[in-house]
Amino acid sequence: GLITYMRTDSLRISDEARAAAYDFIRKKYGDKYIPDTPKKYKTKGNAQDAHEAIRPTHPEVTPDMVKASGVTSDQYKLYKLIWERFIASQMSNCLMDTVSVDISANGCNFKATGYSVKFDGFTILYEEAKDDEGEKKNVLPPIKSGDSIKVRNLEGNQHFTQPPARYTEATLVKAFEETGIGRPSTYVPTITTIINRNYVERDGKQLKPTSLGEVTNQLMSEHFDKIVDVKFTANMEKSLDEVENGKKSWVKTLQDFYSDFDEELTEAEEAMDGKRIKVPDEETDQVCELCGKPMVIKIGRYGKFMACSGFPECKNTKKIVQETGGICPYCGKKVLLKKSKKGKKYYGCEDNPECKFMTWDVPTEEKCPKCGSTLFQKGGKNGILICHKPDCGYERNLSNGG
Known part of the structure; x- marks a missing residue:
C-alpha cells in the first residue's frame, strides 16, 4: 500500500x-x-x-x-x-522576522504589521495556510527606513464584530480532535449521519443547521444534558480504556451510565407524553397553483419538499428544483441541480425521464463557440470546459487560457 x-x-x-x-x-x-x-x-x-x-x-x-x-x-x-x-x-522550522512599519505621507500616518521570511524551512514544501482558500498572508517585502513607496489604492474599511463562523467539515473534525470526541474512524460516519438525517445541510463549505436540527438539539439539551455535552464522549472513551486496562469493572461502568440515563429517559418520556413537536416550515415566495396560498418547505422522510401552507385543506406538494441557468444539450430545456439517493449532487434535464441527459459536470454561463450550447466544467479550477452536445466535441483546458 x-x-x-x-x-x-x-x-x-x-x-x-x-x-x-x-x-x-x-x-x-x-x-x-x-x-x-x-x-x-x-x-x-x-x-x-x-x-x-x-x-x-x-x-x-x-x-x-x-x-x-x-x-x-x-x-x-x-x-x-x-x-x-x-x-x-520532519523538516526544519520556518524562521520569520516580525516587522512593524510606520508610514508618513501628506500629514497622515499609517501602520503596517506583518512578517518577512528569514528561512523558509518546511514551508518550501507545505504551508497549512494554503489549505484555507482566501486566507490573507501578512508577508511584507524587504524594506528599510527612508524608503519611498507608491500608493496603488487606498480603501476605507469599517469592521464590525462578527459571530463565530459556522463549522465546515474540516473545522468540525478539528473540534472533534480538540475535545476528544470520537476517533478518526468515526469522523466521516458522524458527519455523514447528521447530513443524511437532515440535522444539518451544506451551505457552500459550511454546515448549516436545519429547522429539524435546531428542534432536535433543543429537545436533547433540555432532557439529556449529560449526554449532549462535548465532554461526554471523551469521558466515556476514558472509562472504556480503563476497563480495557483492567483498572475498572465493565459492570460498574455500565451501571453508572445506565442508572443516570434511565432516570433522564423516564423524565423525558413523562415530560413529552402527549406532546407533538412541530418543525417550523421555511417560507418561500412561491404561490400554490391550486388554491393561491403561499408554498412552504417541509422536511419529510426523504428530505425537503415543497407543500401548500393550506394543508390539510390543500394537499398540493411538489419536489424542490434548483435551476442552474444551463440549457440541456439534448433537448434545449433547463438543466436542474439534483441529488442522488446517496445525497451526491448531479445535473440533469428538467424533462427527465423523457430526456435522459445527466452529468456530474457543473454547468457554466459560458456558451460553446462551435454550437452555442452550454459549456460544462469537468474537474476543479484546473479542469476543462466541455460541450456535451452530441457530435460537437468542443473542449478547452482551463489551465491554458481558461
Missing part, C-alpha cells in the same frame, strides 16, 4: 520512517532543511497508539510518481496531502 494504517490517530513514527524522510529531504533540499534535533510529536493520552501515524509507506515515492501510476484524482490528492504533511513535519 501507499500509506500506513489509516484508522489510527497516533502521532508516533518509527526511527526507520524518520531516517527515510531525512534521506529524501537531504537529497531534495539539502542539509539545512534537516532539523538539529529529530522532531517528535506527543500523542494524546486517549489516542489509538497501536499503529504508527498515518504516513507514506515509502517517503521516496512522491505524489508525481503516484499520479503517473494511474490512480484516481481523489486518491492522488489524498496521497499528496499525507505525503506533504509527513515530509514537512
Whole structure:
C-alpha cells in the first residue's frame, strides 16, 4: 500500500520512517532543511497508539510518481496531502522576522504589521495556510527606513464584530480532535449521519443547521444534558480504556451510565407524553397553483419538499428544483441541480425521464463557440470546459487560457 494504517490517530513514527524522510529531504533540499534535533510529536493520552501515524509507506515515492501510476484524482490528492504533511513535519522550522512599519505621507500616518521570511524551512514544501482558500498572508517585502513607496489604492474599511463562523467539515473534525470526541474512524460516519438525517445541510463549505436540527438539539439539551455535552464522549472513551486496562469493572461502568440515563429517559418520556413537536416550515415566495396560498418547505422522510401552507385543506406538494441557468444539450430545456439517493449532487434535464441527459459536470454561463450550447466544467479550477452536445466535441483546458 501507499500509506500506513489509516484508522489510527497516533502521532508516533518509527526511527526507520524518520531516517527515510531525512534521506529524501537531504537529497531534495539539502542539509539545512534537516532539523538539529529529530522532531517528535506527543500523542494524546486517549489516542489509538497501536499503529504508527498515518504516513507514506515509502517517503521516496512522491505524489508525481503516484499520479503517473494511474490512480484516481481523489486518491492522488489524498496521497499528496499525507505525503506533504509527513515530509514537512520532519523538516526544519520556518524562521520569520516580525516587522512593524510606520508610514508618513501628506500629514497622515499609517501602520503596517506583518512578517518577512528569514528561512523558509518546511514551508518550501507545505504551508497549512494554503489549505484555507482566501486566507490573507501578512508577508511584507524587504524594506528599510527612508524608503519611498507608491500608493496603488487606498480603501476605507469599517469592521464590525462578527459571530463565530459556522463549522465546515474540516473545522468540525478539528473540534472533534480538540475535545476528544470520537476517533478518526468515526469522523466521516458522524458527519455523514447528521447530513443524511437532515440535522444539518451544506451551505457552500459550511454546515448549516436545519429547522429539524435546531428542534432536535433543543429537545436533547433540555432532557439529556449529560449526554449532549462535548465532554461526554471523551469521558466515556476514558472509562472504556480503563476497563480495557483492567483498572475498572465493565459492570460498574455500565451501571453508572445506565442508572443516570434511565432516570433522564423516564423524565423525558413523562415530560413529552402527549406532546407533538412541530418543525417550523421555511417560507418561500412561491404561490400554490391550486388554491393561491403561499408554498412552504417541509422536511419529510426523504428530505425537503415543497407543500401548500393550506394543508390539510390543500394537499398540493411538489419536489424542490434548483435551476442552474444551463440549457440541456439534448433537448434545449433547463438543466436542474439534483441529488442522488446517496445525497451526491448531479445535473440533469428538467424533462427527465423523457430526456435522459445527466452529468456530474457543473454547468457554466459560458456558451460553446462551435454550437452555442452550454459549456460544462469537468474537474476543479484546473479542469476543462466541455460541450456535451452530441457530435460537437468542443473542449478547452482551463489551465491554458481558461
